[in-house]
Amino acid sequence: MTTIIRITLKGIFRDRVFQGIMVTACAFLLIPVIASLSMRQVTELSLTLSLSLISFILLLLAVFLGGTSLWKDIERRYTFSVLGLPLSRQSYMIGRFGGTALFVLLAAAVLGVAAFAVVSYSSAIYPTDRPIVWSTMAICILFDALKYILLIAVAFLFSTVSTSFFLPVFGTIATFLAGGVTQQVFEFVNSPASKALSPLVKKLATILYYLLPNFGAFDLKVNAIYSLPLPFEGLLLTAAYFVVYVGLLLSAAATIFSRREMR
Amino acid sequence: MIRTVSTGIVSLLLYGILILPFTTYLKNKPFVEKLGYVPSVAALKSVAADHKELVAATLVLKVLMYFGGLVEKADNQVAVPPDYMSMSRLLHGAVKLDPYNMDAYYFAQGFLTWDVKQFKMANDLLDYGMKYRTWDWYLPFFAGFNSAYFLHDYKKAADYYKLAGELSGADLHKSLAGRYLQESGQTDLAITYLSTMAKIERNPALKKTYLIRLNAFKEVRRIEIARDRYRENHGKMPATVEEVVQGGLLTPVPRDPYGGTFYLEADGKVATTSKFAFSGVKGNSSIKSGEPNERH
Numbered sequence: 001m002t003t004i005i006r007i008t009l010k011g012i013f014r015d016r017v018f019q020g021i022m023v024t025a026c027a028f029l030l031i032p033v034i035a036s037l038s039m040r041q042v043t044e045l046s047l048t049l050s051l052s053l054i055s056f057i058l059l060l061l062a063v064f065l066g067g068t069s070l071w072k073d074i075e076r077r078y079t080f081s082v083l084g085l086p087l088s089r090q091s092y093m094i095g096r097f098g099g100t101a102l103f104v105l106l107a108a109a110v111l112g113v114a115a116f117a118v119v120s121y122s123s124a125i126y127p128t129d130r131p132i133v134w135s136t137m138a139i140c141i142l143f144d145a146l147k148y149i150l151l152i153a154v155a156f157l158f159s160t161v162s163t164s165f166f167l168p169v170f171g172t173i174a175t176f177l178a179g180g181v182t183q184q185v186f187e188f189v190n191s192p193a194s195k196a197l198s199p200l201v202k203k204l205a206t207i208l209y210y211l212l213p214n215f216g217a218f219d220l221k222v223n224a225i226y227s228l229p230l231p232f233e234g235l236l237l238t239a240a241y242f243v244v245y246v247g248l249l250l251s252a253a254a255t256i257f258s259r260r261e262m263r
Numbered sequence: 264m265i266r267t268v269s270t271g272i273v274s275l276l277l278y279g280i281l282i283l284p285f286t287t288y289l290k291n292k293p294f295v296e297k298l299g300y301v302p303s304v305a306a307l308k309s310v311a312a313d314h315k316e317l318v319a320a321t322l323v324l325k326v327l328m329y330f331g332g333l334v335e336k337a338d339n340q341v342a343v344p345p346d347y348m349s350m351s352r353l354l355h356g357a358v359k360l361d362p363y364n365m366d367a368y369y370f371a372q373g374f375l376t377w378d379v380k381q382f383k384m385a386n387d388l389l390d391y392g393m394k395y396r397t398w399d400w401y402l403p404f405f406a407g408f409n410s411a412y413f414l415h416d417y418k419k420a421a422d423y424y425k426l427a428g429e430l431s432g433a434d435l436h437k438s439l440a441g442r443y444l445q446e447s448g449q450t451d452l453a454i455t456y457l458s459t460m461a462k463i464e465r466n467p468a469l470k471k472t473y474l475i476r477l478n479a480f481k482e483v484r485r486i487e488i489a490r491d492r493y494r495e496n497h498g499k500m501p502a503t504v505e506e507v508v509q510g511g512l513l514t515p516v517p518r519d520p521y522g523g524t525f526y527l528e529a530d531g532k533v534a535t536t537s538k539f540a541f542s543g544v545k546g547n548s549s550i551k552s553g554e555p556n557e558r559h
Contacts, residue, residue: 037324039466040365040401045320052317126465130398147313180312184305219313226363226396 001095004087008099012065021107024057028114032122043132046122047225050115051137055144055221057111058104059176062148065100066155067168070257074163090254097156097250101149108145112138133227139235140224146242147218151176153249154213160256175212182209183216213245304359311360319361322353326370331468347379355388362395372405373460373469377476377539382413393426400431408456412449450484450533475520479539482517486525486533489513500531 012018028050035046070093073079082092116134123132154175158168186209188194189202217238223230311318333345357367368389375385389406396402407423410416457480461473486504489512493501496510504525507513517525523537
């Protein structure tokens with residue numbers, strides 16, 4: 001399996017994805033200029049922009065690497081030669097997932113360093129009222145990466161049932177958008193403001209809330225931007241949620257993939 | 264090859280012809296359109312996904328750019344009344360997305376009070392912000408000023424200033440609470456507030472508006488001091504500012520940076536025909552009709 005992880009990583013680098021990230025990351029250079037437009041929170045704005053840029057790049061990676069990885073292998077008929085080797089389909093798929101996830105972590109680390117440089121530059125020019133808590137920023141980026149790894153697992157699950165890349169790519173984007181609002185919808189449904197809603201809709205919303213991944217918990221941007229204390233217990237729960245949910249998705253994907261007919 | 268090149272040249276020519284009217288059209292688009300329509304905050308929240316802070320910051324920057332453009336126009340003697348209600352709507356939307364965004368509170372305080380006279384709305388917004396930005400002394404400082412200066416609620420103002428004093432650790436706000444919280448200290452209160460605002464302001468357009476207003480109030484203070492001296496000397500209130508000037512108590516002659524003329528109200532209060540706004544100068548007739556001065 002480690003071989004598959006290594007091959008996946010190598011493949012991603014060979015496709016010049018990393019160079020692509022670096023070109024997109026040039027936008028970091030603009031951040032101090034845009035942030036200086038703020039009246040009272042230049043550092044906070046440069047943090048906002050940096051974290052959003054990282055999040056956006058990681059989203060693209062998760063959707064496109066996650067959504068096309070398996071499809072490409074099947075399309076190019078790599079799977080036939082690879083699966084001819086003494087290797088189970090499950091470990092092949094998990095290896096592919098591991099390689100992609102590792103790449104996202106790596107990209108997050110590199111982009112995190114760039115964000116660190118940008119924010120320290122901004123805060124050196126316009127000192128902030130609130131001290132920046134670097135550890136909070138690092139944890140925020142880490143949880144962002146975890147969120148997108150979870151999304152990759154979703155993309156893999158879609159890939160196992162699909163013969164084209166449309167379902168994985170668009171399905172993953174839809175899941176991402178839905179997963180970001182489930183908490184909000186759930187709170188609305190359980191508030192007095194939702195009296196007018198029919199019980200069926202409420203039930204449906206509740207089912208979706210438990211079924212879909214909850215990405216809201218992984219969003220720690222506000223803590224990082226305004227140096228708010230992190231909820232330690234909440235982070236532990238979120239990390240555990242990540243492990244369990246990814247485990248569930250991968251086992252489902254592995255089961256489907258091992259039974260899939262490949263021609 | 265020749266065909267490709269000629270197609271390229273024709274396209275470039277077309278672009279050249281088109282780009283001028285296109286940019287002129289965008290430049291002259293009405294401001295309301297430029298500020299744009301903001302969909303409901305709930306919808307924005309859903310679309311923003313994990314970029315709520317970014318969307319909030321974008322809304323604030325949009326308002327700021329819009330306002331900056333108007334200040335520039337006012338400099339060139341083109342007075343365009345800003346669309347304050349749209350500005351307020353955008354900023355309210357911004358703090359719903361990111362309740363910690365200081366720029367939004369700060370900017371809203373800048374125009375909701377003096378320009379729009381929505382003091383209660385300003386203080387409600389500040390109260391909302393105080394729930395989140397629990398470390399920030401600016402918010403209670405603003406709310407304290409609004410309560411004392413505009414709403415004349417001195418008890419509430421004292422509470423806000425006390426909180427600002429505790430948070431900032433500076434004695435300034437504690438002393439503000441005591442010294443200025445009475446009717447007679449209004450001008451001093453405004454001068455202190457405006458000096459603080461102008462000092463901390465980084466945005467040139469806003470800093471300018473604060474400095475102009477500060478200068479106007481400094482002139483008012485000068486007239487007030489001269490007026491009181493006149494009363495001491497003559498035993499009666501002067502009827503006009505000119506009387507004070509002729510008495511040699513007021514040199515140089517006070518000048519309203521908004522282009523208006525200072526005058527004394529019946530009770531001796533200093534007022535100006537500009538009402539402390541560039542667009543107010545044309546309303547000279549309002550004095551005749553007895554419309555109250557709009558310092559408060």
